[in-house]
Amino acid sequence: MSRDGKGAQGSAAAGAAPGTPPSGKPIPRGSVSAGAASGGASPEAPVPGGASLEGAAPGSAVFENAAPGRATGGRPFHGDRHARVRSASAARTRAVFLGAFLVFAIAFLFALCAGHVWSSPAEALRSIFGEGREKANLIYLWRLPRAVTAAAVGALLGLSGAVFQGIFRNPLAEPWLVGSSGGAAVGATLALLLPWPVSQEIVLPSLSFAGALGAAFLVLALARLSGSLDTATLLLAGIAVSAILTALRSFLMMTLSSDNLSLQVVMSWLMGSIQAPDGTRMTVFLCLSALVFALSLLMARPLDLLGLGESMAAAWGLNVRRAVVLGLILGSAAAALAVSAGGMVAFVGLAAPHVGRFLVGTRHRRLIPFSALAGAVLVTAADALARSLLPPGEIPLGLLTALAGGPFFLVLLAGRNRAT
Template structure:
């Protein structure tokens, strides 16, 4: 909360947090803008961190990331449609407030399921092939989203507004909306934690998992469904933010080990802290301008991705 175009020192922040500071000029800045945004960044980062841990378990590949395998681009495509064509007759029965998360979820789940189905049709057995299919899907969906932005943007919907959202940036909700977001995120994380044992078993291989009583195909669909919901909610309030789901599970796995029980919850916690810090930097590095959050995560995540590739090649 100290970071932003106007920096607040620790002493000044503590003064503002006192009940007697309610009439301070910066009180509105802190409680109506910065605090909701910091909490939203924490929630979005937690969702992406947990989703990354789940996808790495599904694909059995530590390089799997919601951004790289097409899930986040799929959610972004759905959200772009919601932003650019809110008046379509097909959507008139749906509240505009619900349209964005619904289409984000449909795009995220559809993209991930398409990758898994295409890999099955092509008889891709190795996880590296699955990951390459996801990268190809992400590129295709990104190109399709760019075309829609150029074709559908008009004078009522600024292309720059949609573009800035797709580059990643935390939206600041009202307190009531933040309560809904937090409640939905908590419920999703509770269900995500219940996937832990199945993901541990799945990591032993399909045949071993079946022998241990895990319905592999159904479990993968359910896990994909839940992880897609996590990504969709994150994209709705944070835009397209890459590499958080890649970096965070690795950091946690190096510390706590590979078991998905602690991994999923700790990834949510670390992801939330990381994104809240990066969002503060995005708001304060070039005031009064704001750096797109997706650019900051890419600057950190791309070298991290190359480091993982180098480690794997040496092994």
């Protein structure tokens, strides 16, 4: 018996060798080297006890020394399996991203072609890379900025959905449901309807941001107050806050609108429609979007840890409170930026991370970029449809995404109920 055990230990150590760098170096605190450890443990390993237990749970081979022979049997290298699963998952992720980029390229091209007058893809491409004809001008000067804005709005929505879901640790959290879109709308209504001493380019985004942030914190506080962040609590808090914000917004619109301030602007904006900013505002908008995207990648690790639960996250070195606050600020900033250029667009922030988790897994450093990409595809395509389906009118973008997203949401809820 003991000889068996020794043999297995020996082969285990030999198998471990390729994966284990020279002892002493890799484990900074290393009080004991790997070899010494297994050597010290083996003589006392209660082999008979383990052997007698083998029959009890044959499928679950080992807890270390319970079945020494089996651990290495047929597998020459330790961690082979582990490495294989990892590289398979990495390859899959690469393929998914490549595919998503292709789909995005197609959606973008489609957006350049779509309009009251349809263009061919060749025309669209030619108009961007030179040759200024009249129609090309339309594409270059009008459709291109709009498609770029739509893509950015979609990316921001997808990203903020991923961040909010990570912070709330709830698959139903999204900018619309956690109230930050509603908050941004109240802020924007104030910005649009009140006379401000400063230029609107500053007032609109800052008030949207303030509204989004305030609403998200309110929902989080309400959910915390009742002691949990589970789906029911979050939805109730979100619905309550959204209802209050909607009432507030309607009240503001009623009392503040006058003959010279058109409600039309606010209304179209509330139903969601992409307004491509012009000139420097476009540059600022794109730079801010890029900044938010870069910052959200820094949130990947905190969000991963939060996904393990607050205790585990704290034990693994995360300052939970700070991470939650930073995440809310970031998610709200993304939502506010999206709202300021695209109005209220529902469900993109909900759907994108779901597709992402299904296709690229739960790690946020993959999930956040993918959600952004998926959101960009959704909004670019939806906006192209919105402005080309019913010429000469334009369908509000928010209506289209809600039409597509509503059923998605229901399927999701149904699936959850079945699961529990």
